[in-house]
Amino acid sequence: MPHTIRRFIGDAVLQRDRIGESPCRVHSFERGNELYFLKTSPSVYANTTYSVQREASVMQWLSGKLNVPEVVLTAQEDGHEHMITRAIPGVPLSSLIEAGRPVTTLFHEALRQLQSISIASCPFDASAAIRLRELAYLVGNELIDEDYDFCAWPGLATPQDLLARLKATMPDEDLVFSHGDLGDSNIFVTNNDELYFIDLGRGGKADRWLDIAFVHRNLREDVSDNAAAQFLAALGVQDATTKRLFFEQLDELF
Structure with missing residues (x-):
């Protein structure tokens, strides 16, 4: 040390x-x-x-x-x-979910704060091309998460299959500032609903649906399908299902 x-x-x-x-x-x-x-x-x-x-x-x-x-x-x-x-103040949103408390409004506020940050001078690139280059490095050096599961995505059997599919389906991007790993364990909330963010290694310029996809998955898996659907509906924009799928698949080997 x-x-x-x-x-x-x-x-x-x-x-x-x-x-x-x-x-x-x-x-x-x-x-x-x-x-x-x-x-x-x-x-x-x-x-x-x-x-x-x-x-x-x-x-x-x-x-x-x-x-x-x-x-x-x-x-x-x-x-x-x-x-x-x-250390930061507050408790993670995961503890609120475990206690059965609503978190959708807090997730929306987290997105608002992140996406309102100007990226005009942001030096951190976390776009799809950069993340795919990173994934290729991890796959090539056997550094991926071995606990992956492709059951939800027919036609994928190996990490190389997934990497090839991601390269072939890379979306056009609407860049904003993105947390990159936005979930209930990386957002903390204080008693007066002030938000704090941790684990920002993937932060940078990325498509706005990356963070949305992670929040939707978080709610779908840890709360309910209904909560996830309500979260999307409250965004007030048309759901980009293809982008959400892309970013969920991108995260599988990390």
Whole structure:
């Protein structure tokens, strides 16, 4: 671990956080009366959206535009990237869903905040072409999530099949600022309904339906088909089912 990281952590005890499916390791620790998180990614992911250095850069760019964790330190050493962030307030939307509380309005507000950010000077490209290039790298280096399931999509048997289909069906894009992994565990809400966002490694310019597709899937799987349908209807625009399918398929191997 780099000296600057060790010095900041000091004698604090690192607690492993096992929530999430990325190859990054996350630990929490207390310093004084504050809670912090240490996130580490292997350098083999340095040119992908799993890179914690990329995530740190995205959050630093978003500071003042969106409620995101404060980046305290970053460092690279011995084949790993490290980042320390200060904990954010609130609870994840997943806890509200587990308690049976409505979250559709909060998801809509999250989308509004994200898509209202100007991308005129955004340096982060998360468009379909970039993400497919990333996926090709992960497939070629056997770094994909092995727990994939193609049952919902006839004609797909291997990761290479999926990659070929995605390349052949890449949509025309209406670019906005996108979280890239928008779901109930990555949005936090305070007692006064203020929203905070975490896990922004995939953030950047991408099609507006990417985040919509993830929210729709989240509601469909964790709440109900009816809640997912109501979420789409409240958008006030025609459903882009083909784009939603594309982005769900794109996410299967991550």
